[in-house]
Amino acid sequence: MTRKQKRLAVIAGALVFLGGATALTFYALGQRTSYFYMPSDLAEKPVEPGQRIRLGGLVEKGSIQRGQGTEVEFAVTDQEKTIKVVYNGLLPDLFREEQGVITEGAFDPAGVFVADSVLAKHDENYMPKEVADSLKEKGVWQEKSGG
């Protein structure tokens, strides 16, 4: 092979490789990502049971019910709509009533959201960004002083 042919072969090989990697990336972006919803988004645009989503909002006051062992039920609200969530596991340190929370999971056929992970904020100044933005849009956001 001449120098030029060799170079072409190398470039072609690299392009095929990159093409494959790009295709894989797009496939993964389509399949392996989950969308974020607030409760009232779901009223407008319901999702199928079993489809993984992230559900965010505030933990409704008085809604936390501890069941046997590690089962917990609570409701996530954006002050317009409320969705019941069941979760089996340890809640994060800063999980409290009327605090921002993001849960990840899917609806069961009965319309209850079964979460397999619950994220709360890391410290008192931190509100999950998605939640804060959405609440601001809905006008129910209150600036709280830190500390």
Place this chain on the structure above:
Amino acid sequence: MVEIGHFALVLAFALSLVQSALPFIGARTRQDRLMAVGGPVAITAFAMTALAFLALASAYVQSDFSVLNVWENSHSAKPLLYKITGTWGNHEGSMLLWVLILTFFGALVATFGRNLPAVLKADVIAVQGLIGAAFFLFVLTTSNPFVRLSPAPIEGRDLNPVLQDVGLAIHPPLLYLGYVGFSVCFSFAVAALIEGRIDAAWARWVRPWTLAAWIFLTGGIAMGSYWAYYELGWGGFWFWDPVENASFMPWLAGTALLHSAIVMERREALKIWTILLALLAFSLSLLGTFLVRSGVLTSVHAFATDPTRGVFILALLAFFVGGSLSLFAFRAQSLQPGGLFQPISREGALVLNNLFLTTATATVFVGTLYPLALEALTGEKISVGAPFFNLTFGALMVPLLIAMPFGPLLAWKRGDLAAAGQRLYAAAAGALLVGLVAVFFVDGVTAFAAVGFGLAAWLLIGAVTDLVLRAGIGSVAPAVALRRFAGLPRSVFGTALAHFGLGLTALGIVSVSALQTERIVAMKPGDTAEISGYVLTYDRMEPVRGPNYTEDRAFFGLATAGGRDLGEIISSKRVYTARQMPTTEAGIATRGLSQIYVSLGDPAANGGTVVRIWWKPLVTLIWLGALVMMAGGTMSLADRRLRIGAPARRKIRPATAGVPAE
């Protein structure tokens, strides 16, 4: 003292401006005196920044709450260690640490760059100065840590409790030494582009800096991972969190650079590519700084959000990344292209390594930035998490890891794949054996996990194979083999160690992912829970008062299933009084290389406490592997070739064994 620090910081900014201008002008007009200004100025700028840093640290130690930054992030009751480490546990302080390390590297180039050609040295120092000036301006205008507060409050607001930890004392400095260490490679690359000259000697000067930065970055990432593992109480070691990715991208690019620089040094090939990687590694570090410091992402690292900071760093990012890449586009043509080579050869294998590593960097880049871009463009919010990265990154890593043991066994110029394969028979047999044993004799191992175990064994044995063959262990007399072994160049040991370390980390990850067990139980004092052959007995709960927190401490007794006592595990729930913020302090018992991890949850309905228990087999290997990689890097750094590094002595070929290392 605070005002002295502030003044020193302004002075350092002015010095950086001088450092970026005079040596550069000197290099263009070939005036030795102007070029010589760079070194002393760089050293003085470092001294001034160090003074500023000490001033801030002393304000923290003395709990001087008249300084806004100290008031926001410290508390008089905080233990001394955390007062000191709190200096960089906040946005302003950590940026000060950033510039401190930047000027430190500038001073190192000035001190150790004696046998660099004068023009190259002047250009490198000038580019370092320019980066420094830009970041000093950033610190002074948007993130000044020396702002006073009047009247001074009596008590501070305390440091975020999850940051009050020994791991955090080490994590940011190590990480920054890595991030910012790549600035030297960047400066070398820009200097080479300005002069339009690049040769093997250039690669030899760049390689130690890349290695040093890489060692620190490896340590920083591993430390951060271990910190997240024990401090956040979730027992995970890697979350594919955007902030973690921000530090992982420069690591991947830096690893690629490390390998391509070898090709350039030995074979004068891949010159333009190496330059590009050097630019990219630091650009990704800057991107990481932007992601973490601008507040686009929310995480423990986003201390406070201030839009002006984000815009400022974005402007810096655009200037340095855009500027350097434009320079690259204009000047890369003028560099002498290197030679071509056979695909089956050592350099071919290193190219393969680069192809995979840079593509992996790109997938991490897409996964990290795609949600941000999508939200900015369409307002849709998505989360790209572990499933995405496991699929794309994992798919790229498997072939790379399979190919890895071949690399060091192939000869330069024209390698023999079949011969290399033959030498790896032992590794292949070992990998197969481990995989089969795992799938048939260990409970809960799927075929997929067995492949993972086999792959880890392949890496570990493959790394050792190179050393065994080179020393001739088993084929020559033991005494001769020992002598040969001791005489091997240190870079060979470095390679073997680093690759072995990666194998250890891979083994740890596979083992934890495949075999970890988890139990979540509601326990009352006296209850026992069994996990993977261990019995945990909940003994009692005691309230304890710490210096700046109160905690409920739960005591567990650990025993084997046979009843042999293995001591106590203490796990607690803390509330830091100043911020009223609860944290979970996990209790961890290390058994060999594995760990039992106990973390406390909320009170359960039956009056007990929810307890989460994990058995994490071989988990410590994940971080021990990183330590071994660092040791490998250090060994390589100690190689004679890198220490001499002058082009005139290029004839010395250390690859011919028998040359004593000292």
